[in-house]
Amino acid sequence: MKGPVMHITDTIIMEDRILLGHGSGGRQMHELIRDYFLKYFGNEHSQSMGDSAILPAISGKIAMTTDSFVVDPVFFPGGDIGKLAVCGTVNDLAVAGAEPKYLTAGFIIEEGFPVSDLVKILKSMRKEADLAGIKIVAGDTKVVDKGKCDKIFINTAGVGYVDEKYASLTSGSLVAPGDVVILNGNLADHGMAIMAARSALNFRSSIESDCSSLNGIIKLLLSVTRGIKFMRDPTRGGLASVLCEVSSGRNWGIEVEEEKIPVSPETRGLCEMLGFDPVYVANEGKFLMIIEKDEADIALRTLKDHPMGVNAAAIGRVTPGHPGRVLMQTAIGGKRILDMLAGEQLPRIC
Amino acid sequence: MCLSIPAEVIEVNGDMARVSIGGTIYDASLQLVENIKPGDYILLHTGFAIEKLDREEALSTLELFRELDELERPPDPDQQ
Amino acid sequence: MKYVDEFRDKSAVRDLISRIGASSTKRVSFMEVCGGHTMAIQKSGIPSLLPENITLKSGPGCPVCVSSRGFIDQAVALSRIPGVIIATFGDLIRVPGSYTTLEKAKAEGSRVEIVYSILDALKIAEKYPDRKIIFLGIGFETTAPSTAAGILMARSGGLKNFFVLSSHKVMPPAMRALVEEGINIDGFIGPGHVSTITGSAIYEELPRLYRLGCVISGFEPVDILQSIYMLVMQAEKNEPKVEIQYKRAVKPEGNRKALDMLDQVFELCDDWWRGLGILKSSGLRLKNEFADFDAGLHFHVEVPDIREDARCLCGDVLKGRITPDECSLFGKSCNPVNPVGACMVSNEGACHAYYRYHYHGR
Numbered sequence: 001m002k003g004p005v006m007h008i009t010d011t012i013i014m015e016d017r018i019l020l021g022h023g024s025g026g027r028q029m030h031e032l033i034r035d036y037f038l039k040y041f042g043n044e045h046s047q048s049m050g051d052s053a054i055l056p057a058i059s060g061k062i063a064m065t066t067d068s069f070v071v072d073p074v075f076f077p078g079g080d081i082g083k084l085a086v087c088g089t090v091n092d093l094a095v096a097g098a099e100p101k102y103l104t105a106g107f108i109i110e111e112g113f114p115v116s117d118l119v120k121i122l123k124s125m126r127k128e129a130d131l132a133g134i135k136i137v138a139g140d141t142k143v144v145d146k147g148k149c150d151k152i153f154i155n156t157a158g159v160g161y162v163d164e165k166y167a168s169l170t171s172g173s174l175v176a177p178g179d180v181v182i183l184n185g186n187l188a189d190h191g192m193a194i195m196a197a198r199s200a201l202n203f204r205s206s207i208e209s210d211c212s213s214l215n216g217i218i219k220l221l222l223s224v225t226r227g228i229k230f231m232r233d234p235t236r237g238g239l240a241s242v243l244c245e246v247s248s249g250r251n252w253g254i255e256v257e258e259e260k261i262p263v264s265p266e267t268r269g270l271c272e273m274l275g276f277d278p279v280y281v282a283n284e285g286k287f288l289m290i291i292e293k294d295e296a297d298i299a300l301r302t303l304k305d306h307p308m309g310v311n312a313a314a315i316g317r318v319t320p321g322h323p324g325r326v327l328m329q330t331a332i333g334g335k336r337i338l339d340m341l342a343g344e345q346l347p348r349i350c
Numbered sequence: 351m352c353l354s355i356p357a358e359v360i361e362v363n364g365d366m367a368r369v370s371i372g373g374t375i376y377d378a379s380l381q382l383v384e385n386i387k388p389g390d391y392i393l394l395h396t397g398f399a400i401e402k403l404d405r406e407e408a409l410s411t412l413e414l415f416r417e418l419d420e421l422e423r424p425p426d427p428d429q430q
Numbered sequence: 431m432k433y434v435d436e437f438r439d440k441s442a443v444r445d446l447i448s449r450i451g452a453s454s455t456k457r458v459s460f461m462e463v464c465g466g467h468t469m470a471i472q473k474s475g476i477p478s479l480l481p482e483n484i485t486l487k488s489g490p491g492c493p494v495c496v497s498s499r500g501f502i503d504q505a506v507a508l509s510r511i512p513g514v515i516i517a518t519f520g521d522l523i524r525v526p527g528s529y530t531t532l533e534k535a536k537a538e539g540s541r542v543e544i545v546y547s548i549l550d551a552l553k554i555a556e557k558y559p560d561r562k563i564i565f566l567g568i569g570f571e572t573t574a575p576s577t578a579a580g581i582l583m584a585r586s587g588g589l590k591n592f593f594v595l596s597s598h599k600v601m602p603p604a605m606r607a608l609v610e611e612g613i614n615i616d617g618f619i620g621p622g623h624v625s626t627i628t629g630s631a632i633y634e635e636l637p638r639l640y641r642l643g644c645v646i647s648g649f650e651p652v653d654i655l656q657s658i659y660m661l662v663m664q665a666e667k668n669e670p671k672v673e674i675q676y677k678r679a680v681k682p683e684g685n686r687k688a689l690d691m692l693d694q695v696f697e698l699c700d701d702w703w704r705g706l707g708i709l710k711s712s713g714l715r716l717k718n719e720f721a722d723f724d725a726g727l728h729f730h731v732e733v734p735d736i737r738e739d740a741r742c743l744c745g746d747v748l749k750g751r752i753t754p755d756e757c758s759l760f761g762k763s764c765n766p767v768n769p770v771g772a773c774m775v776s777n778e779g780a781c782h783a784y785y786r787y788h789y790h791g792r
Contacts, residue, residue, distance in 0.1 A: 196374065201546050202553070205374040269372020272434075273394070274546070275353050277473075332443040332651045334475020336787040342766030346520025347546050348776075349353050349396050349573070352466025352572060352623045352649065356433035379549060381579045382688040391433055393626060393679050396519075396569075397547025398576040400688060401626045401679050403433050408678035411656070412436055 018113040023143030032141065036115075040122035041129075041136040045102075053137035055102060060161040063098035065089060069154045074117065076197040078189070078208030079284075081154055082121035086128040087213045087284055088235070089158035094215035095231040095287050097166025097222065101159055103129060104138040108153040111146045121152065132213035134158070166222070172230030172246045172290060179229060180296040181254060181316040182289050184217065184309045185210070186262045187239055191281035192270045201347065203273075207266050210285035217308045218287065224302050227295025233287045237341055240279040242288050243326045244340045251323045256316030256338070258331045275348035279328075280341045290318060354395035356403055359388050369394060433678065437650030443479075446655040451481045454662045459485035459614065461750050463605055464621035465492030466649055468780055472787035474651045484658065487615060487750035488780035490604050493569045493597070494521045495748065495772040495779045496703045499736045501597045502527030507731035508564055508595065509540035514729075515558065516542045517551035518566040525775045528737040548580035555584070555592040564725045567596040572623040574598040574714050575688035578695035581716070581723050593725035596715055599701055602632045603712035607703075609640045613750050617661040619654065620646035622676040627692075629684025633672045643670035646680050695720055704772055705745030744771035747780050754781040761785060 021028040045053045069085045079087075085105060093100040105125065109118070129136050168174050189210040196205035214233065222228065234242045239261070247254045263271075263278045271278050285308065291299050296314055303309030319327075326338040357369035357378065365380045369392065376394070380386050383399045392399035462468055468488045471477065477486060490496050502525050509516045509532060516532065523532040523542060536542040541561075545551050548565055555563040567577040577594060584592040601624050620633060625646045633644040643664040647657035657675040664670055674680050692714075701713025716724045742764070743757040754760050754773065764770035766782055773781035 200543065200550060200554075202550060203374050203376050203546075207374070266373035269355075269370075270374045272355050273357075273371050273374065273376070328475075330473070330475040331438055332440055332474050332476075333479065335478040336472060336475040339786050343524065346523065346544055348521045349519045349546070349569070352464045352621065354572065354623045354626075358432075379576075379579065382575050382685065382691065384687055391431070393623070395623065396573055396576050397549045398579065400572065400575070400623070401685055404678045405431055408431055408433060408436070411653075411675070411677060412439075412442070414656075 016115050018109050018111060018115060018118065018143055020111050020143050020145070023109070023141055029141065033139075036119060036122055037139050037141070040119075040126045041139060043135050043137070045135060045137040053102070053104075055137060058101065058159075058161045060163055061167070063093050063096045063160045063162045064157065065092040066155070066157045067092060069156070070150065071194065072150055073194075073197050074121070074151050076209055077193050077206070079211035080121055080124050081152060082125035083128045084211050084284060085154040085156050086125050086132060086134070087211050089156040090132045090134055090213040090215050091233045091284075091287070093158050093160040094213070094218045095169070095233050096162060097169045097231070098160035098162035099219070100132060100134040100215050101161060102137045103134050103159075104157045105136060106140040106142075106155040108142050108144060108149050108155075110149045110151050111143055113151055118152070128213060132215055169228065169231050174229045175246070175250070175252065175290050175318055177252050177318050177320040178293050179290050179318040180293050180314050181243075181256060181318070182291060182296065182299060182303070182312060182314050183239070183261065184214075184287055184303050185285075185311040186264045186267065187283060187286065188263055188267050188271060188276075188278035188281035190284040191238070192267045192276070194282075195274065195347075196270060203270065205266060205270055207264070207270065210283055212285035212308060214285065214287055214308065217303070217306045220306065221289075221299055221302055225291065225295045225299050227292030228289050228299070229292065230290040231287055234283050236282050238278070238280040238282060239288065240326070240338050241340050243338060246290070247324055247326055249324055253319050253322035253325045253327065254316055255319050255327045255329060257329045260313050260315045262311045262313050276345050279338065280345055354393045354400060356391050357394040359386055359390045359392060361388055362386055367392070367399065369399075434650065437648065437652040439652060442652045443655060446652065446659055447479050450484070450655065450659050450662055453659070453666060454481060454484060456665055457483045458616040458662065458665045459487055460617045460619055460658065460661050461487040461489045461608075461613070461615045462619040463489035463601065464619075464624065465495065465776065465779065466623065467619055467621070467647065467654065468492070468783050470649045470651070471654060472783040475787070476651065476654060480658070484662070488747070488783070489608060489750055490703065490706065490748040492773070492776050492779050493573070493599065494525055494776035495744065496599065496604070496705065497522075497525065497568055497597045497772065498702045498704060499526070499528045500702070500733065501595070502532070503529070503733045503736065504726070504731065505566055505595060506530055506532060506535045506540075507733050508725060508729055509535045509542055511562075511729060511731070513561050514541065515554060515561050515563050516540065516566065517545045517554055517563055518542065519568065520544045521776045522566055522568060524769065525772055526769060528734060548577055552580055552583060552587075552589065552592060555589050559591060562591050562593065564593045564595055567594045567598050570599055570601050570621070570624050571627045571692070574696060575627060575685075575692045578691045581695050581720055582691070584723060585720070593723055593728055594716065595725040596696070598696065598714035599703070599712055600698070600714065601628075603709040604703060604706060605633075605636070607706050607709055608749055609636070609642065611749055615642070615750065616665050617643035617645070617670065619657050619661070620644045620672075622646055622648050622653075622680060625674070625676070625680045625684070627685050627688050630672050630674055630680065630682045637670040637672060641670050644672045646672070646674045646676050648676035648679065705748035739770050742771040744773045744781075747771075747773050754784040757781070
């Protein structure tokens with residue numbers, strides 16, 4: 001690289017902050033893209049820096065998703081906003097039965113954001129994308145005035161291809177009484193890791209976010225069983241919201257057993273301290289599936305043999321009774337309705 | 351206003367105690383209680399220990415069932 | 431002994447259920463006066479396990495529910511003063527005042543911080559010496575001592591930018607008022623954590639004057655069922671008395687140190703309870719000595735007249751006269767997203783808990 005380029009790069013490193021100029025469309029932005037974004041995201045589809053990534057044709061149906069990431073704090077135990085952006089997008093594709101292929105990422109960065117943090121986020125995105133086997137093919141950066149956004153926001157789009165035979169996985173239209181509800185592991189780790197990481201509440205915990213890409217484990221499952229009828233990742237709103245969504249308006253209901261829902265002791269402790277119910281807390285590396293009864297065992301065995309499914313459990317079943325509703329058999333054998341959460345759970349003392 | 355939960359005292363520093371709730375660590379105030387030592391369980395409410403939990407009483411509450419149980423009917427295999 | 435799982439033991443629960451079923455011959459109803467009990471009862475599905483002749487009613491024990499609209503109106507008005515930061519427990523921010531909520535005030539630019547403890551509010555005050563931090567003091571005898579401790583810390587630490595708006599209340603006048611209103615119950619499930627502080631003597635008038643039993647209960651399923659069992663036995667023998675089920679956390683004499691701190695900072699005053707009206711000596715205000723910390727005295731804000739929705743039956747729900755679903759607003763214009771009455775706002779409010787957990791089709 002020649003003089004002026006080095007100069008600008010040096011300036012960035014010296015000041016170590018994203019400036020409004022980095023989103024101006026001028027040379028500063030150009031350098032930012034080339035020296036950071038392309039450096040970490042670069043692949044055969046993104047080198048051209050054209051206005052569009054030109055991609056090879058995909059065979060099969062196309063699955064497409066979009067998501068925005070505004071997590072606070074940006075870095076948290078078990079991940080960061082970049083890893084989360086990749087995992088979240090990959091998982092939305094994977095639970096639809098799709099094979100994730102391409103990802104785009106738009107960044108809205110608050111003026112003054114440390115460049116070193118941006119680099120950490122970009123590296124983390126690349127690492128996760130490589131793990132998940134998805135390519136980051138296009139990106140965009142805007143820098144906004146201090147206070148106009150909270151540090152950094154990422155918006156993504158994801159594209160994958162999906163086999164025709166998985167077309168009903170998203171809606172769960174084939175689900176029927178007798179089917180089994182399976183979860184791939186401990187609930188509520190992401191939400192509680194974020195809660196504990198928010199410094200204002202003064203807790204210290206070793207809870208780590210479960211943030212991870214699920215396409216590998218889902219692909220494996222789909223290859224060993226054809227009995228899966230529904231999949232969804234219980235992110236915001238948690239397990240309860242997914243169960244309520246899928247059963248709403250159906251002529252069947254769902255009954256889950258509180259005792260079977262896996263939650264780590266530490267996460268449970270923090271939930272109880274703040275008055276949270278783990279079934280409403282966000283997850284970023286979990287998926288819920290509804291599967292034919294006869295196939296449940298093989299699915300469960302496959303999950304338990306996989307690092308992302310060690311704590312997998314069959315947590316409930318689809319019932320002909322109480323259509324459209326989710327019932328929870330409580331740990332002591334009582335029954336109660338599981339409803340969607342009205343608003344965000346807040347630390348409560350009463 | 352009742353959300354108070356048991357927490358285990360890890361260490362005591364003056365009128366503060368480091369407590370653990372299933373592994374989550376919190377620095378709780380001991381201003382409302384007396385004679386707290388590591389290993390004790392306290393009832394934590396809004397950042398304050400409001401009472402030391404009495405182990406003997408807890409055991410005897412639980413014991414009450416078992417004794418009554420044994421008197422009144424054969425042992426329940428689930429309880430083993 | 432971890433003090434939690436032991437008290438969620440399934441076989442102990444089964445045992446208690448069958449014991450209650452075997453000994454209960456009368457049609458009885460018991461009232462839990464603590465919202466934490468309401469929550470625990472609904473969450474664990476206890477109503478679905480009890481024999482049909484036993485009814486549980488929810489009383490006024492949620493401090494959020496009984497706080498007046500005027501208190502929220504005042505907090506909102508305070509939040510709009512430039513340089514003020516409101517520090518509050520999470521539940522309060524969705525409680526409707528006459529016109530708006532703290533959550534909406536926050537969306538309009540007020541600075542409202544959710545804290546777990548008054549200790550967090552003190553930290554905010556230390557961190558922002560040029561701001562004025564107002565902690566919203568809600569809760570009963572359980573919580574008021576920690577507010578007292580916080581105020582004493584602020585004084586000894588020389589904090590000049592820390593204030594408290596107190597809506598703290600004490601429980602006995604409310605229980606007395608309910609009884610005198612003539613609610614039809616056979617005994618109280620006594621508030622465990624209030625009693626941790628107060629001890630059990632405050633309930634002695636219930637059996638003496640009103641022939642009502644009171645069993646001070648813990649919050650785990652085994653605790654609550656054991657308390658119900660104890661109340662059933664009292665009712666069967668017609669021997670109402672005050673008993674402590676929650677012995678691991680409640681001593682008859684209470685927590686003297688916490689009570690002393692409470693007395694040092696607060697004094698009783700008449701206070702307004704949603705659904706019950708003004709009750710004599712039922713509120714806690716800062717003593718004159720601590721006037722410098724009293725947000726109500728330090729700041730002068732215009733608070734519009736209180737506006738109530740006449741159709742809201744929170745008062746009757748709080749008194750245990752009706753179940754939440756008997757209110758015409760329940761589940762319709764009043765729901766957890768848009769609560770009309772305070773009972774729908776708090777997680778432990780009777781209507782909210784009922785909305786979330788109740789199961790009719792046994």
